[in-house]
Amino acid sequence: HGPYQPHEPGYGLDQxxxxxxxxxxxxxxxxxxxxxxxxxxxxxxxxRSGLNLYDHFANILTKILDEQPKNTVxxxxxxxxxxxxxxxxxxxxxxxxxxxxHPIFEAAEKCKxxxxxxxxxxxxxxxxxxxxxxxxxxxxxxxxxxxxxxIGLSKDESYYIFLSLKNLINVQPIQTCRxxxxxxxxxMNYIIAEVQLLEGxxxxxxxxxxxxxxAEEEKDMGEGEEEGEEKEKEAELPKSTYKPPPEIPREENGxxxxxxxxxxxxxxxxxxxxLPPVTPAQIVCARKxxxxxxxxxxxxxxxFPPFPxxxxxxxxxxxxxxxxxxxxxxxxxxxxxxxxxxxxxxxxYEENPEFEPPPVAEMVGSLxxxxxxxxxxxxxxRCVWINPYQKSxxxxxxxxxxxxxxxxxxxxEEERGLPLLAQISEDEGMKNIPAWTAQASTNLIPxxxxxxxxxxxxxxxxxxxxxxxxxxIYFGWGHKYSPESHTPALPPPxxxxxPSGPGITETADPTVKEExxxxxxxEEALAGxxxxxxEExxxxx
Amino acid sequence: RQRRFERxxxxxxxxxxxxxxxxxxxxxxxxxxPRSRLYSLNCLDxxxxxxxxxxxxALAEQLKGRFQGDPSFEYNLAEINAEVAARLIEGGKExxxxxxxxxxxxxxxxxxxxxxxxxxxFVKTPLGSVHENRHFxxxxxxxAKKLSSYFHFTEPVNLKNKTLLxxxxxxxxxxxxxxxxxxxxxxxxxxxxxxxxxxxxLRSLLWLGLTFYHVxxxxxxxxxxxGTGEKNLDLPFML
Numbered sequence: 001h002g003p004y005q006p007h008e009p010g011y012g013l014d015q016x017x018x019x020x021x022x023x024x025x026x027x028x029x030x031x032x033x034x035x036x037x038x039x040x041x042x043x044x045x046x047x048r049s050g051l052n053l054y055d056h057f058a059n060i061l062t063k064i065l066d067e068q069p070k071n072t073v074x075x076x077x078x079x080x081x082x083x084x085x086x087x088x089x090x091x092x093x094x095x096x097x098x099x100x101x102h103p104i105f106e107a108a109e110k111c112k113x114x115x116x117x118x119x120x121x122x123x124x125x126x127x128x129x130x131x132x133x134x135x136x137x138x139x140x141x142x143x144x145x146x147x148x149x150x151i152g153l154s155k156d157e158s159y160y161i162f163l164s165l166k167n168l169i170n171v172q173p174i175q176t177c178r179x180x181x182x183x184x185x186x187x188m189n190y191i192i193a194e195v196q197l198l199e200g201x202x203x204x205x206x207x208x209x210x211x212x213x214x215a216e217e218e219k220d221m222g223e224g225e226e227e228g229e230e231k232e233k234e235a236e237l238p239k240s241t242y243k244p245p246p247e248i249p250r251e252e253n254g255x256x257x258x259x260x261x262x263x264x265x266x267x268x269x270x271x272x273x274x275l276p277p278v279t280p281a282q283i284v285c286a287r288k289x290x291x292x293x294x295x296x297x298x299x300x301x302x303x304f305p306p307f308p309x310x311x312x313x314x315x316x317x318x319x320x321x322x323x324x325x326x327x328x329x330x331x332x333x334x335x336x337x338x339x340x341x342x343x344x345x346x347x348x349y350e351e352n353p354e355f356e357p358p359p360v361a362e363m364v365g366s367l368x369x370x371x372x373x374x375x376x377x378x379x380x381x382r383c384v385w386i387n388p389y390q391k392s393x394x395x396x397x398x399x400x401x402x403x404x405x406x407x408x409x410x411x412x413e414e415e416r417g418l419p420l421l422a423q424i425s426e427d428e429g430m431k432n433i434p435a436w437t438a439q440a441s442t443n444l445i446p447x448x449x450x451x452x453x454x455x456x457x458x459x460x461x462x463x464x465x466x467x468x469x470x471x472x473i474y475f476g477w478g479h480k481y482s483p484e485s486h487t488p489a490l491p492p493p494x495x496x497x498x499p500s501g502p503g504i505t506e507t508a509d510p511t512v513k514e515e516x517x518x519x520x521x522x523e524e525a526l527a528g529x530x531x532x533x534x535e536e537x538x539x540x541x
Numbered sequence: 542r543q544r545r546f547e548r549x550x551x552x553x554x555x556x557x558x559x560x561x562x563x564x565x566x567x568x569x570x571x572x573x574x575p576r577s578r579l580y581s582l583n584c585l586d587x588x589x590x591x592x593x594x595x596x597x598x599a600l601a602e603q604l605k606g607r608f609q610g611d612p613s614f615e616y617n618l619a620e621i622n623a624e625v626a627a628r629l630i631e632g633g634k635e636x637x638x639x640x641x642x643x644x645x646x647x648x649x650x651x652x653x654x655x656x657x658x659x660x661x662x663f664v665k666t667p668l669g670s671v672h673e674n675r676h677f678x679x680x681x682x683x684x685a686k687k688l689s690s691y692f693h694f695t696e697p698v699n700l701k702n703k704t705l706l707x708x709x710x711x712x713x714x715x716x717x718x719x720x721x722x723x724x725x726x727x728x729x730x731x732x733x734x735x736x737x738x739x740x741x742x743l744r745s746l747l748w749l750g751l752t753f754y755h756v757x758x759x760x761x762x763x764x765x766x767x768g769t770g771e772k773n774l775d776l777p778f779m780l
Contacts, residue, residue, distance in 0.1 A: 069675060078676045184744065186731045292746065292779045433607055437558055456558065456607070459769060477749060479779075486775040 059083045136169055137178050142471045145464045149439075149452040151475060153182065160268035165193055168263060168272050173198040180262065180323075181460075181474030183315070188266040188295030192319060192474075195261050247281065257283065257320045257383055259374075264315065266295060273297060275316040280381025281308050286317035290479055290486045305489055318478045320377065325480075326461035327374040327472050328453065330358070334373050367436055370453060370463070457481055552578070553750075553766030555644065557610030564648060564766075578648055580612075590641070593649035600638050601646030608770050614640040647770045653695045655745040657721060657753050659762050660690045665717045679758040685741040688730060691753075692718035728780050746780075749773050 042054035060083050064072055072079070139162040146152040153161070161179060169177055172195070180194040257280075263272040289303040293311060301307040301314050362369055375383040435457050440449045455461040460476020510518070546567030555562045565579045565587065579587040604616055616638045664674045684690045695718075721730055731744045745751040750768020755761065773779075 071675070075676050082676075184731075186728070186746075188733065290775055290779050433558060454556075486778055488778060 056080070056083065136166055139165065139179050141469075142179065142473070145450055145466060145469065145471070146462065146473060148450045149462065149464060151452075151462050151473070153475075157268065161191060164191075164265065164268040164270075164272070168193060168195070171272075172263075178471075179473070180319070181476075183293060183318075183474070183478040184476065185293035185295035190264045190266065190293065190295070190315065191268060193263045193272070194323075195263055196259075197261055249280075257324070257377060257381075260323070262316060262319055264297070273312075275312055275319070278313070278316045278320045279308075282313050282317045283320060283377060283381035284379075286314060286321065288489050293478060303488075304491065315478070321480070322458050322461060322474055322478070324374050324377045324383070326455045326458050326463070326474070327372065328370045328463050329373045329470055330465050331369050331371040333470070334371075361440070367438065370436075370465075546577070550763070551765065552648070553768075555608055555647070555766070555770040556768065557608035557770075560610035562608070562610075562612075562644060576652075578645070580644065582610075582612075590645045590648075593645045597642050597646045598649065601643045601650075604638065604643055605771070608644070609640055612639070612641045612644070616640070616643065644770075650772070651748050651751065651766055651770075653693075655748050655751045655764075656694045657691045657743065657764060658694045658718075659755055660684075660692055660716070660720070662760075662762065663694075663718075677760055679760055679762075680755065682757050685755060685757045686732060686734070688721045688724075688732065691721045691743065692716075693721065694718065726777055726780065729776060747773055747776055 039054065042057070043052050060076075060080055063079060063083060069075065069079075139158055140155075143152050143155070143158040152158070165177060165179060168174070174195050175198050176196045178194045180192040183190045183192065258277045261277075262275045264275060265272050285305055285307050288305055289301070289307060291301055291303060291314065293315060297310070297312040297315070299311040301309070301311060307314060358369055377383060433456050435455065437454045437456060439452050439454070450464050450466040453463040453465075455463075457480060458474070458476070459481050460478075461472065461474045463472045464470060548568045550566045550568070552564040552566045555564065560582055563581045563583075565581075566576045567579065568576060577592070578590045580590055581587045659677075659680050661680075662674055662677050663671050665671050680690050724730065729746045731746060733742050733744070734740070735742055739756060741755050741757060743753040743755075745753075748766070748768070749771075751764060751766045753762070753764035
């Protein structure tokens with residue numbers, strides 16, 4: 001041993017006979033020397049890292065005494081590692097880091113824009129006076145009611161959505177606006193607002209769309225003619241007898257599935273994007289596929305049957321289906337404007353001024369107290385049935401066989417859906433599952449409890465009612481619930497390539513025997529004729 | 542208090558048709574031990590659930606559809622799957638499953654399949670027990686966006702299959718669990734940064750309703766299940 005005494009780990013220092021002071025050197029000077037040597041050893045700098053143990057221990061102890069974590073002895077190695085790490089960071093800082101714009105900063109900038117009041121307030125005040133105030137929904141109030149049920153977004157997010165809706169109203173000419181809900185996606189989510197535009201604004205857009213489609217049709221026709229000419233020059237290829245079913249025209253803006261216009265954004269603070277109106281073909285296809293939303297509106301939907309459109313159209317179609325299926329209100333809140341309940345005119349409903357809200361217990365107890373106020377979508381994909389073959393007179397230029405069409409036209413039956421203000425107790429359930437589940441928000445305070453309705457067909461759709469106030473909302477992935485697994489449609493059977501006829505059908509080649517027999521028969525016939533011919537010649541001679 | 546748990550977590554809520562089950566988990570000192578679960582219909586009276594057995598799991602997979610909301614509701618197996626029911630009858634038991642058993646099995650499945658924790662949050666001591674890592678400072682923003690920084694909190698299945706090269710990089714005290722990277726089908730997790738990156742949210746697409754959150758650079762993380770308790774078997778069609 002040197003003048004200092006190493007103590008091996010594991011020694012029981014508190015047991016008699018092992019205490020360090022038993023081997024005490026009586027000479028205090030030698031003890032001081034031992035201490036100095038120990039300290040010198042600790043101060044010895046390591047050849048590899050330039051640190052020394054003494055400083056390192058000092059740093060560790062300082063850190064421990066500053067932070068005072070619990071059970072220090074268990075994590076002492078980690079603390080030691082951290083201290084060493086900290087040393088290295090400061091030394092190697094020769095490069096200056098680029099000041100990275102933190103994503104939080106960018107998001108905060110966007111939200112800040114929401115909070116800034118617009119400078120164009122004067123113009124807006126004038127507009128408001130002329131056209132009447134657009135109604136900004138009180139999102140916070142609705143959020144409060146839904147919170148009673150345990151559904152909803154955080155207060156921060158609700159407030160941001162509130163401000164973005166206010167922005168939307170200032171930018172677009174809007175008559176009524178409502179927060180529809182939030183649909184989750186893989187990369188980003190969608191926040192959706194349901195809007196009714198002022199009446200003058202919609203016509204311009206439909207005119208543009210018609211011009212667009214007319215131009216496309218002309219192009220198609222031009223191409224078709226060229227192809228027809230080419231085909232005639234070559235040998236006539238069999239023409240396909242496939243006629244795609246006629247396209248069902250979409251409903252006008254402002255009626256049926258297109259009653260409301262929807263704006264979406266990914267996060268509050270982002271600019272609102274308008275979703276295109278939905279066509280029946282899209283709804284019919286959306287019923288057959290089940291896809292997650294990615295969060296980007298221009299993402300393609302790869303599916304079978306192929307979806308006519310991209311994610312924006314699929315989103316719009318799902319929104320239409322959810323609205324038609326789950327928008328409910330207390331029975332009697334809305335009544336028909338006209339006494340006649342013809343289906344085509346039954347779109348107009350208005351608030352019933354004499355509506356007396358039933359007590360919450362009744363709202364929860366029976367489903368007859370709630371009624372749909374959105375029209376259901378028929379199988380065709382529209383709310384109002386239309387016979388697609390009636391108006392096909394215009395497109396008959398390229399069609400050849402009219403007879404087939406008329407036959408098919410007779411087969412389609414008029415589809416009828418549920419009448420407009422049907423009560424939800426008439427909704428079909430699936431197997432044993434009722435279509436709706438009703439609950440009161442709390443049993444403990446019945447005076448202030450709110451009646452909550454959850455849809456089982458579209459999980460994520462909720463409605464609440466409390467006195468005269470009610471609202472619907474959707475938070476979810478955007479898919480319908482089905483007790484069976486989703487089975488994609490099978491591809492249709494392969495078409496027969498050509499019509500079978502006597503010219504093309506295969507027959508078995510005659511066997512050798514048959515050929516010989518046929519040849520003999522022919523020769524006999526020839527021989528018979530020759531004999532006759534000879535005889536005739538003989539006779540003539 | 543009665544059962545001497547060190548920590549109690551609120552696991553989530555399974556919504557039945559007529560009511561919802563609220564589930565809580567209690568943990569002992571070893572975090573990796575099988576957990577005891579309690580359920581309640583009104584958050585006031587809690588009942589202990591027995592641990593799941595393999596039979597329960599196998600039987601519960603036969604059941605499809607929503608939970609009823611009544612723990613004593615009995616599913617008649619004979620209607621659903623005659624073979625399984627026949628086997629049960631031979632074994633001398635009745636071919637019914639109580640909803641409680643289905644609940645137990647479902648919670649166990651969800652935990653096993655999609656219960657996740659960030660990397661480094663738990664350490665394994667050389668003795669084999671698992672503790673929270675006091676020194677866990679949270680994932681950085683970069684790490685938080687990667688699926689490989691999150692682990693399943695169950696017995697690892699794939700760990701041994703990794704190549705030796707990959708194993709050399711692992712730190713046996715923190716990397717003793719399966720990471721999310723190799724989950725089948727690919728893309729069954731959705732990672733989103735909310736609020737400009739202050740919170741990272743992972744949602745499972747296999748069990749719709751499982752949400753995991755973590756605030757980067759802090760110790761806060763957790764997951765909760767809020768849904769109908771049904772596996773999303775249509776996942777491959779939906780991606």
